[in-house]
Amino acid sequence: MTARTRDPATGISAAEPEAAAVSDRKLRIFRDRGALAEGAAEWLLGVATEKAGAFTVALSGGSTPRALYERLAAPPYQEAFPWARTHLFWGDERFVPHNDAQSNFRMAREALLSRVPIPAGNIHPVPTQGASPETAAAAYQHELMDYYGAEALAPERPLFDVTLLGLGADGHTASLFPGAAVLGEQHSWVAAVADAKNLARITLTYPALESSRLVVFLVTGKEKSAVFARLRRGDRALPAALLHPVGNLWQFVDAECAGIS
Numbered sequence: 056m057t058a059r060t061r062d063p064a065t066g067i068s069a070a071e072p073e074a075a076a077v078s079d080r081k082l083r084i085f086r087d088r089g090a091l092a093e094g095a096a097e098w099l100l101g102v103a104t105e106k107a108g109a110f111t112v113a114l115s116g117g118s119t120p121r122a123l124y125e126r127l128a129a130p131p132y133q134e135a136f137p138w139a140r141t142h143l144f145w146g147d148e149r150f151v152p153h154n155d156a157q158s159n160f161r162m163a164r165e166a167l168l169s170r171v172p173i174p175a176g177n178i179h180p181v182p183t184q185g186a187s188p189e190t191a192a193a194a195y196q197h198e199l200m201d202y203y204g205a206e207a208l209a210p211e212r213p214l215f216d217v218t219l220l221g222l223g224a225d226g227h228t229a230s231l232f233p234g235a236a237v238l239g240e241q242h243s244w245v246a247a248v249a250d251a252k253n254l255a256r257i258t259l260t261y262p263a264l265e266s267s268r269l270v271v272f273l274v275t276g277k278e279k280s281a282v283f284a285r286l287r288r289g290d291r292a293l294p295a296a297l298l299h300p301v302g303n304l305w306q307f308v309d310a311e312c313a314g315i316s
């Protein structure tokens with residue numbers, strides 16, 4: 056991948072367009088959270104089916120994607136999805152044990168992994184025990200590089216087929232928080248960071264998240280309406296607005312988030 060020069064303090068790249076707005080054609084507004092989960096599951100199955108060979112997904116954490124994961128774990132997706140050739144990674148993780156209530160892995164395990172026939176070797180959680188956050192970040196980067204088969208990302212061969220992302224009320228995505236030094240990271244694929252409550256987290260950096268054929272933001276609820284409007288305007292103060300994948304960027308939202316209900 057051609058390294059983009061990012062300002063280490065802001066994460067804004069020299070080539071950043073004035074407004075990074077996503078075209079209306081790539082914005083899908085669903086009636087409600089349930090309809091979004093159904094639409095996203097159908098869309099994901101379509102993308103997976105079209106792809107030959109390994110289908111590689113970076114999962115989002117937080118609460119929003121739970122409904123999608125539960126939908127994928129039920130008919131018809133439970134049987135129709137190509138689980139045997141699907142590999143799952145995480146865009147970010149809290150540095151807590153995998154059975155902790157705050158664990159993104161735990162949420163995905165409860166909602167999806169424990170209910171579908173995905174081979175254990177295809178599940179690639181962020182390690183969160185027996186190491187420091189920095190060592191865990193390095194180990195996850197190593198695992199990603201090993202899977203990818205190279206230590207440098209090539210734009211024509213994205214790391215992920217699909218990256219699912221959420222949007223925090225402060226504009227964070229994955230664990231890329233406003234003002235954090237990691238926003239300027241241009242080389243590492245994974246980093247250890249801390250959130251506002253000083254909880255250690257492991258996050259994929261822009262270079263890794265941007266190495267995606269398709270990125271989809273899943274955002275729901277009235278409480279996200281204001282920050283989503285800022286994202287639509289390409290507000291550079293939001294880490295989520297600074298993400299420019301090598302492939303296409305989609306936004307799937309419900310009517311409340313879009314401000315039309």
Ligand SMILES: O=C1O[C@H](COP(=O)(O)O)[C@@H](O)[C@H](O)[C@H]1O
Nearest residue numbers: 115116117118119221222223229
């Ligand atoms: O902290 C996080 O927050 C964002 C948004 O979460 P949500 O609960 O508002 O959906 C999420 O995308 C990220 O993975 C998570 O670690």
